[in-house]
Amino acid sequence: MKFVVSSTALLSHLQAISKVINSKNTLPILDCFLLELNESRLTLTAADSETRMVTSLEVNEAEGNGKFAVNAKNLLDPLKELPEQPLTFEINNDNLETFIYFHNGKYNFIGQSGEDYPQPKELKETAISLTIEPQILFSGINRTLFASADDELRPVMNGVYFDITPDDLTFVASDGHKLVRCKTLAAKGTERASFILPKKPANLLKALLPKEAETVEIKFDENNAYIKMASYTMTCRFIEGRYPNYNSVIPQNNTNKVNLDRLAFLNALKRVSVFSNQASNLIRLQLSDKNIIVSAQDIDFSTAAEETIPCEYAGTTMNIGFKSSFLIEILNNIPSSDISLELSDPSRAGLIIPVENEESEDLLMLLMPMMLND
Secondary structure, eight states: OEEEEEHHHHHHHHHHHHTTSOSSOSSGGGGEEEEEEETTEEEEEEEOSSEEEEEEEEOEEEEOOEEEEEEHHHHHHHHHTOOSOEEEEEEOTTTOEEEEEETTEEEEEEOEEGGGSOOOOOOOTTOEEEEEOHHHHHHHHHHHGGGOOOOSSOGGGSEEEEEEOSSOEEEEEEOSSEEEEEEESSOOOSSOEEEEEEHHHHHHHHHHGGGOOSOEEEEEOSSEEEEEOSSEEEEEEOOOSOOOOGGGGSOOOOOEEEEEEHHHHHHHHHHHHTTSOTTTOEEEEEEOSSEEEEEEEEGGGTEEEEEEEEOEEESOOEEEEEEHHHHHHHHHTOOOSEEEEEESOTTSOEEEEESSOOTTEEEEEEEOOBOOOO
16 A cells, blocks of 8 residues: 655644544554545544544545554654655555655554454434534533533533434533533424433534534434534444433522623632632622622631622622632633623522523523532
8 A cells, every 4th residue: 555645634634533542542453543545535543442533635646445553653743743745655565564754754663454443333223313503513512511520420410411302402511510501593303312422522522613614414323423524523422321300400580680790700709719718619799789799718827808899780688609610610601791690599509691692592501509607
């Protein structure tokens, strides 16, 4: 086999799929990229035991067909240091000895048989198909992913839940302390369906989708999905289990509502939280008619801070506590200059909602309160 390929084109494709490869693999061949030459098309694959990413690019002066596996480090590390130039690959089909010739040098190493590389699972005949614009899929994942958990005891919380209906698509993530629900009317299914996308493939999609321009097709059954983009195809295994009823934990009829500037609130929280107890990160919000007082203290070190922010508040005077790091994280992920904070009482979850929700998108974030030591 022989082919010539641009060094920067090859590097950009390899870097995009390399994030799939784990630092430690049970199968040694999963430390490798799979390269498959078919006429003038070179297909590149990276995989772990549950996720697989495939992309392809055109090559020149191709001779022969076949597939072989190359250690990812042997290929990626030298390519990062090479300027743009054509690379000539020559592979001995008998012993898979591989030579890479470039402007003033060459590399050579022994590849592995492509036949040993694991193949993806086939979808069942009952597989469901969903088409979605890349920016809608990116927005849903980007809005929710930060709220997912790292919980070995409750694996269903360690990903983004897709709740598909004939009317809309809802993305949900929660770690038990905070919850994000992002509903979009710009995508919908032909029937009721749902799945939990694990964190790793969700992060991979988050990196790739901003560069995509064409519609994304997701085909899935109970256990696996094929996500087909213009330049990449990803196969992944879902998290198995039943996702909790997220709507049941969202408090309704919240009579205490405060509207305030998101950035002013966020910056005040960042300053005040420095003086909070490092173990609890507890901050107190004191809501009254025209302003909100943000305060924190650490009795052990005799430190305290307090700031007053003007706001529009409709409700009774109230004190409520939150973990500052969670509240800061939520405010960092809201795409609106003004927010509405909705509360029923200090013992129930608070809702943080953007005042200017984007068209056809309904975003809601929930945060559980912390007990105040009055």
